[in-house]
Amino acid sequence: MRYVDEYRDAQAAARLAEAIRSRVNRPWTVMEICGGQTHTILKSGLEELLPPEITLVHGPGCPVCVTPVELIDAAVEVASRPGVIFCSFGDMLRVPGSVRSLLEAKARGADVRVVYSPLDAVKLARANPAREVVFFAVGFETTAPANAMAVWQAARQGIGNFSVLVAHVLVPPAIEAILSAPDCRVQGFLAPGHVCTVVGYREYETLAARYRVPIVVTGFEPLDILEGLLMVVSRLEEGRAGVGNQYRRSVQREGNRAAQQIVAEVFELSDRRWRGIGLIPMSGLKLREPYRSFDALARFAAGPAPAEESRECIAGLVLQGLKKPPECPAFAVRCTPESPLGAPMVSSEGACAAYYLYGRREVRG
Amino acid sequence: MSGFNLSCPAPLVAGDRVLLAHGGGGRLMHQLLEGVFLPAFSNPALEARHDGALLTVNGVRLAFTTDSYVVRPLFFPGGNIGDLAVNGTVNDLAMCGARPLYLSAGFILEEGLPLETLREVTAAMRAAAERAGVLLVTGDTKVVDQGHGDGVYINTAGIGVVEARHQISPLRVEPGDAVLVSGDLGAHGVAILSVREGLEFDAPIASDTAPLWPAVEALLAAGLELHCLRDLTRGGLASALNEIAQARRLAIRIEEAAIPVSEAVKGACEILGLDPLYVANEGRFVVFVPEREAERALEILRGVPVSAAAARIGSVSGDATGAVILRSRVGGRRVLDMLSGEQLPRIC
Numbered sequence: 044m045r046y047v048d049e050y051r052d053a054q055a056a057a058r059l060a061e062a063i064r065s066r067v068n069r070p071w072t073v074m075e076i077c078g079g080q081t082h083t084i085l086k087s088g089l090e091e092l093l094p095p096e097i098t099l100v101h102g103p104g105c106p107v108c109v110t111p112v113e114l115i116d117a118a119v120e121v122a123s124r125p126g127v128i129f130c131s132f133g134d135m136l137r138v139p140g141s142v143r144s145l146l147e148a149k150a151r152g153a154d155v156r157v158v159y160s161p162l163d164a165v166k167l168a169r170a171n172p173a174r175e176v177v178f179f180a181v182g183f184e185t186t187a188p189a190n191a192m193a194v195w196q197a198a199r200q201g202i203g204n205f206s207v208l209v210a211h212v213l214v215p216p217a218i219e220a221i222l223s224a225p226d227c228r229v230q231g232f233l234a235p236g237h238v239c240t241v242v243g244y245r246e247y248e249t250l251a252a253r254y255r256v257p258i259v260v261t262g263f264e265p266l267d268i269l270e271g272l273l274m275v276v277s278r279l280e281e282g283r284a285g286v287g288n289q290y291r292r293s294v295q296r297e298g299n300r301a302a303q304q305i306v307a308e309v310f311e312l313s314d315r316r317w318r319g320i321g322l323i324p325m326s327g328l329k330l331r332e333p334y335r336s337f338d339a340l341a342r343f344a345a346g347p348a349p350a351e352e353s354r355e356c357i358a359g360l361v362l363q364g365l366k367k368p369p370e371c372p373a374f375a376v377r378c379t380p381e382s383p384l385g386a387p388m389v390s391s392e393g394a395c396a397a398y399y400l401y402g403r404r405e406v407r408g
Numbered sequence: 409m410s411g412f413n414l415s416c417p418a419p420l421v422a423g424d425r426v427l428l429a430h431g432g433g434g435r436l437m438h439q440l441l442e443g444v445f446l447p448a449f450s451n452p453a454l455e456a457r458h459d460g461a462l463l464t465v466n467g468v469r470l471a472f473t474t475d476s477y478v479v480r481p482l483f484f485p486g487g488n489i490g491d492l493a494v495n496g497t498v499n500d501l502a503m504c505g506a507r508p509l510y511l512s513a514g515f516i517l518e519e520g521l522p523l524e525t526l527r528e529v530t531a532a533m534r535a536a537a538e539r540a541g542v543l544l545v546t547g548d549t550k551v552v553d554q555g556h557g558d559g560v561y562i563n564t565a566g567i568g569v570v571e572a573r574h575q576i577s578p579l580r581v582e583p584g585d586a587v588l589v590s591g592d593l594g595a596h597g598v599a600i601l602s603v604r605e606g607l608e609f610d611a612p613i614a615s616d617t618a619p620l621w622p623a624v625e626a627l628l629a630a631g632l633e634l635h636c637l638r639d640l641t642r643g644g645l646a647s648a649l650n651e652i653a654q655a656r657r658l659a660i661r662i663e664e665a666a667i668p669v670s671e672a673v674k675g676a677c678e679i680l681g682l683d684p685l686y687v688a689n690e691g692r693f694v695v696f697v698p699e700r701e702a703e704r705a706l707e708i709l710r711g712v713p714v715s716a717a718a719a720r721i722g723s724v725s726g727d728a729t730g731a732v733i734l735r736s737r738v739g740g741r742r743v744l745d746m747l748s749g750e751q752l753p754r755i756c
């Protein structure tokens with residue numbers, strides 16, 4: 044397949060891996076921020092190609108994983124109301140709330156539907172004027188423009204039976220939280236290519252300068268990740284901070300202006316709790332005043348009530364790169380994708396699920 | 409940054425209800441089998457856990473199987489629920505090394521279903537039965553209230569006579585066996601999903617629904633020693649290989665680059681966030697044969713239209729891990745696990 048196969052070529056991968064090996068003189072710890080990158084690393088077995096000096100840790104860039112449990116509970120509550128059609132991206136459905144997941148709410152009769160685009164939810168609202176259609180607006184800067192567009196269209200078309208449950212989070216505040224933690228051991232970052240496609244990487248330049256770390260904007264195919272690692276490792280070996288752009292075929296420094304505009308029109312910054320991590324100031328989005336009537340939490344006077352989390356789950360440490368999933372005593376024993384204790388075991392982008400699916404048993408020669 | 413409190417996620421929720429994923433062919437369905445059905449109905453024929461039961465009646469070796477079809481939409485590129493209902497059951501018999509002979513058909517119809525739809529479905533069943541050389545010899549019809557079914561549900565059961573001289577079973581798989589697939593993977597699941605999701609392609613992806621007996625018959629007629637056959641329906645190649653690896657407590661090693669997947673299916677899977685190795689097929693199967701017979705088996709498969717694109721994808725190793733190990737296109741290795749629940753489309 045064009046534009047995909049080129050980035051999965053075995054010989055090119057071997058050349059890049061060799062270049063990384065010859066570049067490395069010391070141990071380095073690098074975090075890939077985005078769950079999509081974690082998924083690729085484990086799915087392609089990339090760690091096997093890397094020299095032992097390089098430790099990859101898997102960052103908090105999985106929207107499913109970091110959506111706080113009280114918002115899942117609120118989603119389940121709203122979805123269970125009579126007359127509501129609750130729309131969500133697929134992988135949110137299995138995330139455990141404190142009582143149940145959306146899938147389990149569906150098994151009890153809630154009308155929960157998977158959509159591929161928030162605009163499909165707007166269409167559903169138009170087609171079902173007697174029902175309340177709620178869209179679970181989850182994700183990083185990548186999904187924010189389409190979600191903003193859905194609200195904007197609903198407002199323009201006067202679709203009063205549409206609302207959104209907003210759980211948007213932003214990457215740079217999370218990187219800053221990781222870098223400013225006293226026990227931070229991450230020395231370089233692969234920044235999320237699709238987030239940067241939308242917002243550009245000026246903000247990352249500020250972070251790289253402030254914390255003197257190399258950050259390389261990186262794509263999602265195996266060769267992208269190997270090349271991104273080569274760029275990070277080269278900077279680390281040379282003692283250079285700053286931002287590099289591996290994903291030039293998609294990312295420009297200024298990002299996508301039109302996408303940024305629609306997000307700024309509909310959303311504003313807000314404090315946000317991250318599941319497993321805690322409150323990060325100004326790390327989320329909420330609806331601006333003119334669009335508040337589309338806020339599902341307000342419309343249904345639902346949660347978020349404080350919710351209890353499993354004490355055994357170490358997802359917080361995993362999401363900050365302080366532990367690897369197999370170091371958790373519950374991993375693959377009491378915590379599996381069928382009965383997850385924590386969200387990183389749910390989505391295929393979650394670090395725990397990726398380890399469970401692709402790396403659980405020892406792979407031998 | 410203040411307040412890095414490391415509390416984390418939710419208590420375990422007791423699974424006290426049937427979820428859609430219980431029907432997905434993955435691990436949850438196995439839990440259902442082991443936790444509910446096997447304890448309830450335990451007997452030696454059932455516990456063999458083959459695609460069909462193997463029974464000997466008055467010295468004749470029979471294979472007996474049943475399957476229910478609840479596909480939505482009823483009509484999709486390459487077929488409809490009627491084709492599936494015949495081919496699926498015929499294929500379960502073929503995987504036992506049995507020549508399919510007779511089928512039953514039970515129809516659960518939803519009030520309000522256009523008779524024309526039913527006629528189209530039964531016409532497809534008749535054509536599929538003729539193609540597979542089976543007769544539909546008994547049946548049943550029930551009608552349920554509007555809103556209690558998706559138009560038509562069909563159950564079929566089938567009987568065949570076992571023609572394989574040796575038993576065909578995961579337990580006969582040996583270290584060194586070659587692993588072959590009968591053609592490109594994922595077309596059926598993607599055909600269904602693309603209709604459901606309203607995706608359009610330059611050339612529509614058609615379901616691979618087809619009877620597999622001609623391919624099995626050719627392998628048997630050549631006197632090949634078939635160790636194991638499995639059709640790659642729900643849960644796809646990954647789930648079938650895992651079931652076999654676990655049943656035999658051996659490792660199966662496969663090469664991602666050797667697994668045939670059409671460009672169209674690859675593209676659709678990229679868009680939908682699916683892995684073709686977990687997508688359902690309705691006319692594909694995997695064959696385990698001794699290494700020395702691998703080339704001949706491939707040649708024979710390629711001579712039969714339904715398996716013309718057969719390919720060798722790997723082999724069985726002696727490691728008693730019960731794992732399936734995939735060497736990725738870029739050269740790294742990983743575990744190819746059984747599907748957990750349903751494949752859910754990813755956010756981004």
